[in-house]
Amino acid sequence: MALHDFLLLLAAGLAGGTISALVGGAALVTFPTLLATGLAPIAAAAVNMVALAPGNLLAALSDRAQLPPLDRSFAGLVFASLAGAAIGAGLLLLTPDRIFALLVPLLLGFATILFAVSPRVSAWLGARATARGDSGPYRWGNSIAALLPVSIYGGYFGGGVGVLMLAVLSVGTGGNYRAANVTKNLVTSLNSIVASSIFIVQGAVSWRPALAMMAGALAGAVLGGRLARVLPNWIARVLVIVFGTLLTIAFARRYWF
Numbered sequence: 001m002a003l004h005d006f007l008l009l010l011a012a013g014l015a016g017g018t019i020s021a022l023v024g025g026a027a028l029v030t031f032p033t034l035l036a037t038g039l040a041p042i043a044a045a046a047v048n049m050v051a052l053a054p055g056n057l058l059a060a061l062s063d064r065a066q067l068p069p070l071d072r073s074f075a076g077l078v079f080a081s082l083a084g085a086a087i088g089a090g091l092l093l094l095t096p097d098r099i100f101a102l103l104v105p106l107l108l109g110f111a112t113i114l115f116a117v118s119p120r121v122s123a124w125l126g127a128r129a130t131a132r133g134d135s136g137p138y139r140w141g142n143s144i145a146a147l148l149p150v151s152i153y154g155g156y157f158g159g160g161v162g163v164l165m166l167a168v169l170s171v172g173t174g175g176n177y178r179a180a181n182v183t184k185n186l187v188t189s190l191n192s193i194v195a196s197s198i199f200i201v202q203g204a205v206s207w208r209p210a211l212a213m214m215a216g217a218l219a220g221a222v223l224g225g226r227l228a229r230v231l232p233n234w235i236a237r238v239l240v241i242v243f244g245t246l247l248t249i250a251f252a253r254r255y256w257f
Contacts, residue, residue: 001208005037013213017055017220019240020162022227025115026052027159028108028244030213032251037209041100045092045157046199047206051213052158053192055221060185067182078187080144081151085191088155089198105252111160112244115237143168147187154188155195162188 012033016026034044068074146168154161162184170180199205
């Protein structure tokens with residue numbers, strides 16, 4: 001791997017890890033960077049999954065006191081989510097590269113829109129749960145059905161999945177954002193580990209770019225945790241939305257025209 005590619009991946013990992021710690025949406029930075037280094041779309045998706053997994057786990061462990069009780073109900077939620085991630089990873093490996101390339105602009109666009117409207121999605125899900133009288137803390141019954149398709153999408157591509165997962169888990173935690181966020185980090189990291197294991201076993205991971213980006217992402221997770229104390233979240237949100245929109249347009253021109 002050329003030195004400039006290594007530095008580019010390191011910087012993208014740093015930016016992605018920082019953004020993830022602030023507001024989420026790391027894949028909108030890291031995935032296009034992997035494509036820019038010459039990786040095929042499916043190979044880039046696999047590397048992206050492997051590179052970001054440790055950072056998500058680190059984020060969960062750093063605030064583990066806020067995790068919900070690890071009871072049978074929560075175990076069922078995690079199992080359903082892991083099953084979804086495995087299905088998504090399997091579907092990715094079955095998708096021809098040329099088909100996935102055509103899907104890339106749609107996936108990036110979907111992730112960007114999802115990121116932009118995430119506060120409304122979370123509020124809507126919370127209102128529905130309250131109307132059903134199911135908004136108490138740590139009620140996972142309705143979350144399992146919603147989390148399965150979210151996890152399939154996460155195993156397949158992952159861009160914006162944290163936003164979806166946070167919205168779903170906010171219902172189960174009774175609107176406790178901090179508890180929902182750390183639960184999201186834990187479940188996302190476990191999903192990433194399952195999907196990454198499938199990619200590794202199938203030989204789909206290019207390790208040099210994965211390790212370069214992973215190093216940057218871990219440093220970014222630490223940096224983002226510090227910036228979160230002083231940087232208004234709306235600034236990071238606007239930057240991610242603008243960047244995601246520009247990337248969607250750029251990749252639509254690249255793969256569709």
